[in-house]
Amino acid sequence: MFKHVTLIGLGLIGSSLAHAVKRRNLAERITGYDVSENVRKRAAEIELAAISSDPGDAVKDADLVILCSPVGSYKELAAAIAPHLKSGAILSDVGSVKSAVIRDVAPFLPKGVHFLPAHPIAGTEQSGPDAGFASLFDHRWCIITPPAGADAGALAKLRQFWEACGSQVEVMDPAHHDLVLAMTSHVPHLIAYNIVGTAHDLEKVTEGEVIKFSAGGFRDFTRIAASDPIMWRDVFLNNREAVLEVLGRFNEDLSLLQRAVRDGNGDALLELFTRTRAIRRSIIEAKQA
């Protein structure tokens, strides 16, 4: 499908992409770069890709370049790779925010490079080049957010690439993506990080008790709150407006729920708890559970 794919960043998503590309033989060559020397060394050991120690060198001759590092690193990377991108190449990414990515990357790009930001909705709480696996994207959605005037041929090619990696593809406006993901991913992570922090700080309940009795629901939050800290810091620094909007709604709803608990309003509690059950059923039916 491509002659030469370059992956910038070899954590969970970058290494999974390397495996997914190999699984279906989607490229003749895969080049990998990571800012961390340890990650580059490990990626070379496990033969993830041909490893380069310079991002500019890594993208030379590549038909498809995918940024797979935390979104806070994109601006500097874009400046470093832009002069080396070949004309006609597709530059994409896997970042969890999209408006900020366009803001940070687009200004550096030469004419003739097709910039098509994307976001595969897939992941685990694991990080690093050993965490990747080929089936991570199977049956998951990948959202592509083409900037105005994007090349239709390049878009079709990137769509085929993600479909060959196992995903279903949806094309979306960047700002809408950021709002949808604030709801389905960013605020849930913020809430999970927050409640794990609360449990850690609560004086009257020991950490040993929190750990022992975590099977009652808390442990599921700790899994989410074990996600990569730098990646998630960069998400919240780069999707502030949408996160604050959704969080405002969450807080309003929680105030009402808190009042229902205080008032002993069993009908209100039962109504909500019954309604939320239906959404779970829809997710199972959509095979996203």
Next chain:
Amino acid sequence: MFKHVTLIGLGLIGSSLAHAVKRRNLAERITGYDVSENVRKRAAEIELAAISSDPGDAVKDADLVILCSPVGSYKELAAAIAPHLKSGAILSDVGSVKSAVIRDVAPFLPKGVHFLPAHPIAGTEQSGPDAGFASLFDHRWCIITPPAGADAGALAKLRQFWEACGSQVEVMDPAHHDLVLAMTSHVPHLIAYNIVGTAHDLEKVTEGEVIKFSAGGFRDFTRIAASDPIMWRDVFLNNREAVLEVLGRFNEDLSLLQRAVRDGNGDALLELFTRTRAIRRSIIEAKQA
């Protein structure tokens, strides 16, 4: 271990207990009762236990009676079964709150019945008599909260019973149990129900989008928010003080986190996100993941 065990309530926990008792042959007879005729019929079909249609009849001659229905039903059940409990019998339960259970049940009990409330920290989001399985309690904790002056021999016997069901046992003060569980189970459930409700109500993001893109974190909350609505209504109606105390701390922490997002305070975000990761590691090490 017992001649005759009676299970009142044949949902996930009651039916799992029936399977666990059979697995290790912990009783010569198992009797089951449920308020729902459909559940009684289904439980009889799958031969979960000898099914009785009257709670008073069900507990006659039983050495161990365990209430496995939503805690809001306990008061009425206690009144119904108390005259039929045999002297020397142990009456226990599996409810997620303990102070309210003692308040509701203890006044009805005749002398000579050993009342030992308990709470196995185990569950799934499934409900009903078909949801049970024998290994549900394996490696999980069961907390017993004996009232003042409880019989040491009866307590030892109930501890052995839960250990034979696969659990580790901890003895705890009822009020402390309620606070610990508010943190590790009740507030996490309330938060999960709340965020699923927010997603449902948000006008700018369609329900189809929420479902499609739920793999980014949201789907884990929907699993928790699919738990039995009546059981959870009763938890919040019966552990109000502890839930409001923990929720108050959660809200304080969330306000600080919201401000960090608004201010773009990457250091504060990174500090929290790194700290919460360590708790996950402890839970994995404690084999509660």
